[in-house]
Amino acid sequence: MTSNLLSPGPDSTMADVLAAFPGAQRALFRRYHIGGCSSCGFQPTETLSGLCARNNNLPVTEVLEHIRVSHEQDARILIEPTVLAELLRQDPATKLLDVRSREEFDAVHLPGSVLLSQTVMQEILGKWEPTGVFVIIDHLGKQALDAAAYFAGHGFSGVRCLRGGLDAWSLEVDPKIPRYQLG
Numbered sequence: 001m002t003s004n005l006l007s008p009g010p011d012s013t014m015a016d017v018l019a020a021f022p023g024a025q026r027a028l029f030r031r032y033h034i035g036g037c038s039s040c041g042f043q044p045t046e047t048l049s050g051l052c053a054r055n056n057n058l059p060v061t062e063v064l065e066h067i068r069v070s071h072e073q074d075a076r077i078l079i080e081p082t083v084l085a086e087l088l089r090q091d092p093a094t095k096l097l098d099v100r101s102r103e104e105f106d107a108v109h110l111p112g113s114v115l116l117s118q119t120v121m122q123e124i125l126g127k128w129e130p131t132g133v134f135v136i137i138d139h140l141g142k143q144a145l146d147a148a149a150y151f152a153g154h155g156f157s158g159v160r161c162l163r164g165g166l167d168a169w170s171l172e173v174d175p176k177i178p179r180y181q182l183g
Contacts, residue, residue, distance in 0.1 A: 010060045014051060015044035017067065023145055027070030030149065032058060077148050078163040081172040084135055088112075095134035097124070099147045100166075104139065108178050110169065113137060116147070125154060133158040139182070141165040 008017045017024050028034040034055055035041055042051050052058040079087075087094055096113035097120070098105050105115045114120055128134065136144040136151075136159065144161035151159045162169065170177040 008048065008064065010047065010049035010052075010064070012048050013044060014042050014046050014048065017048055018044070021067050021071040022142065023070055023074045024067045026146060026149055027067050028063070030070070031066055032063070074145055077145065077152075077159065077161050078141075079135060079160040080163050081169045084160075084162055084169075085173045087133075087135075095128070095132070096137055097134055097147075098137045099143055100138055104180075104182075107180070108166065110137060110166070110177070124151070124156075128156070129158075130155045131158050133160060135160045135162055137162045137169075138165045139180075140167050 008020050012020075014024075021027070025035040029036040029040075032055060033040055034051065040055075048064065049060050052060045052063055084094075092112070094112075096110055097116055098109055098113045099116045100109075102115065105113075109115070124134075134156075136147050138144040138147075138161075141162060141164040144165065148159045148161045164171075166177065167179055170179045
């Protein structure tokens with residue numbers, strides 16, 4: 001069976017699967033406990049069918065469908081920078097949760113955002129309204145989805161992620177927010 005980047009199939013490498021579905025590793029870990037650590041990890045050159053074969057002969061079509069559905073769920077969690085900007089104009093009390101490092105946060109952050117810490121985590125889990133909207137912010141929009149999956153798994157239905165992270169915000173909404181690269 002032939003596949004391409006837009007439609008990975010059983011013979012696609014995991015690099016191609018991840019390129020088409022950036023949240024595939026999170027989806028694989030969530031359902032099958034694959035890819036979360038060195039003992040259950042995979043190589044970018046490994047094929048999806050090879051990965052399924054060495055993990056109790058998982059049905060490749062089922063795994064691929066789970067990855068696709070998870071990708072669609074990820075897309076529903078994302079909020080565009082311009083949409084967030086409008087939301088903040090309408091409701092300045094919208095909660096913003098920054099999941100970057102302390103150093104990144106101290107260097108640049110959106111006004112009103114709070115840095116995720118153990119204390120903030122306890123407050124969220126104990127006091128925040130599970131249906132209330134809050135937006136998770138990271139640097140490029142990749143780690144925020146992991147955090148959103150965690151909170152969604154704990155019953156928070158209003159969690160969203162800033163698509164493209166602070167970098168996209170700088171490009172699309174507020175160029176005064178400095179862009180940066182991690183070295």
